[in-house]
Amino acid sequence: MSSGMKDFAPVVYILSILLILLSIFMALPVVFLSFDATPNAHAFISSALGVLLAGLIGILLTRGEQHYLKPRYMFMLTVGSWILMSVLGALPFYLSNLGISFTDAVFESISGITTTGSTVFTGLDAMAEDILLWRSILQWVGGIGIIGMFVAVLPFLGIGGMRLFTTESSEWTDKALPRMKTLGRGLLLVYCGFTLLCALTYWLSGMDLFEAVNHAFTTISTGGYSTSDQSMGHFKSNVILLESSFFMALGAMPFFLFVRELNGQHGVLWRDQQVRAFLAFLLVTALALTLYRLFNHETEPFTLFSSALFNVTSIVTTTGYASEDYLRWGPFALAAFFFLTFVGGCSGSTAGGMKIFRFQLSLMVLREQFKRLLHPRAVLTRNFNGRAVSDEIIASMIAYAFVFLVCLLIMTLSLSLLGIDFVTSISGALTALSNVGPGIGDQIGPSGNFQNLPDTAKWILGIGMLLGRLEMLSVIVLLSPGFWRG
């Protein structure tokens, strides 16, 4: 390896390790499912072997190189790893008996690994179990991936107000490394624990084991892939809807707080401003939609509330399940669900979207403005969860929001250039950027899917999902000339 390439060595090394992990996950459907359930075994085995080989070669090539990672290579690693996983995750779909195009395979894989949950597949109820399980595994892997990225990478990069969540373990120093390893183990434990608990709950409530495991994978990761075209509506059970709401909400809360709770810091979760606002918001919105439907002369308040809470939680946590076509509840519900697609869960969770804390910070700035308008000379301080909020954090939040809206604009215009109607274009762009799943309208709404969109639209949306998952700026910084200058 030439000396100019040396700086890339740690990037290649870490990507290679990720490839080996991916190949292990690719083998899981074949390992765990019966022979009957794996008609695509050939696709999984060859994909896994190929990826494993690539990973091993990468490790061999970078053997003995220094493993110090320059900050700017961190951006390349972050963006590169998600793109690589997306493309390679598509291999089993592409090589399977489904006979789908490369575009569709990659779309489904990106939508999986970014935990978006938009799908181009139909006939899920009759689909081979190995394919279904692979979709769920992609989301589960993507979920833990984003939690890890939040703890290890994002605060360090200082993107979109994320510096607010730096901890002692957010420094990449030798001293911080053991702390970060402990935190990582804790996060993995919580993630696996929640998944197990969720699967068990679903199973005890009437799902079969396969359904329970798949939905647990896609619930905790706030992914939203299902084993049925009717999504969670398939089970016709209010109890399952409420359980699912609970676990989606867990998946959309800051995981490092769960770890702290486990480590004896009782009450940190409940005292967290973001968590409280998030839960309050879910309840108030679900109640409002329940009341709206009651006023529209619908009956059975408990069913209405279960459905409202479930579908609201599904969109706000960016999971993207549906229990019914909520767009038919009326114009108010349609407008509400459009705006809910912006919200997102808490930072440090598996959820995407703008995220609750950014709205809280905006509100904080607004309150401050009111005070300043009335008392121009007042000295004001901001804090969030007991932490000072610097002007720099506010500025990085605006940069994030601005880029989010510009991406929304560009994607909407690009989709409409393909002849797609306005509501489908704007809600499709939004649902991709927020990693939610369904959009608004008959085509890509909760009762439709993304299959019939033009191929170009699928690529635009796929790029949008990756942008959203990577908080936009980490991708865009790679496109700036300054990045490559030195």
Add this chain to the structure above:
Amino acid sequence: MSSGMKDFAPVVYILSILLILLSIFMALPVVFLSFDATPNAHAFISSALGVLLAGLIGILLTRGEQHYLKPRYMFMLTVGSWILMSVLGALPFYLSNLGISFTDAVFESISGITTTGSTVFTGLDAMAEDILLWRSILQWVGGIGIIGMFVAVLPFLGIGGMRLFTTESSEWTDKALPRMKTLGRGLLLVYCGFTLLCALTYWLSGMDLFEAVNHAFTTISTGGYSTSDQSMGHFKSNVILLESSFFMALGAMPFFLFVRELNGQHGVLWRDQQVRAFLAFLLVTALALTLYRLFNHETEPFTLFSSALFNVTSIVTTTGYASEDYLRWGPFALAAFFFLTFVGGCSGSTAGGMKIFRFQLSLMVLREQFKRLLHPRAVLTRNFNGRAVSDEIIASMIAYAFVFLVCLLIMTLSLSLLGIDFVTSISGALTALSNVGPGIGDQIGPSGNFQNLPDTAKWILGIGMLLGRLEMLSVIVLLSPGFWRG
């Protein structure tokens, strides 16, 4: 007058002067139009006399009181004067032979005085001239009103990043008063001069004198009321469309820069960052839409460009004329016009909307973020038009943008609660907040109007127009408990 009321005296005094001015404007249709053209003379004369009487009483009541205005009463004065003008401006409509409801009369008046230009009237081509002229006068008055408010009130209140535009004359001190009077005279001169020039141009290009005057009033004020249901499309002239684009653009540029040019500071207009971005944006967008239509196999590039430039300028300057139903150009045009409704003109003009400089500041913050991501320790400074941009200005801009989006959210949800479809709700809310005029969709789009909306919707939109015109925060601060506490 009791001593506790004394603080209000200057508020009442200034409002009374405004009433007397309003009564003079109310008399104009009767003074200038022939007997045949004023079937509603009774309505105008009684409205003018009533308003005059109220103004005189107000002045008598506050005679001899101190005229010092406490800062917080400035908010009350600002908001109060716009509400008062809106309601009283509706009197001639309400008392006329049109037989319209109070709601419709107030809607038309608010839409006029805020220079929005959404209308509930149809059959304009056959309507009495006195009514048509009154609609145009309302917009012309509203236009100079907002320019005056920008110079005298807004920077002082420090709302939405407007502090960026404080000048020596923005201080309310005895020393600054003569300078402010000179500036005021200059602004009025420019405003009247442009109106005259515009009327003359229209007249020479084929409009009759009445049409030319009315359209000049509503062009320079970026209002958008027309004397024909077909708006500017009535004249079927590319030349008029281009002239109108030019004068709308003038109306949407910072008027204080015109005054400086007149005072010998040549080139200030062209060197202004906001003006350059504004003009470039208009041209690029118009070209893009022209190309889009050419690719869609439409012909006659000059006609296509004239129409694109005219309709884009109309929406971006928040005028709201239309020359044809641009929503039929295709999905891309529809999406584009939706987003154009956000943009707005330059600050210090008659235009509404978010305004160009806020996008420029956001972009500046974004660039800064990129630099910071790559060089965490770099020392960065921001400036706009050679002026330092403080963190406080950035914070007040976020507060503005956040409130804008929250108002958009609340209004959209409220409209959709009335059963109005999503696209009409969101674009109606947006067009009101931005003071543009037409929305998106068949009902309130460029080929429709606001007549058939429910009364409640008209009130919601009317409030939205006032909120937009007053940069939102100046209204909302009145609703905060802190304002009334002390």
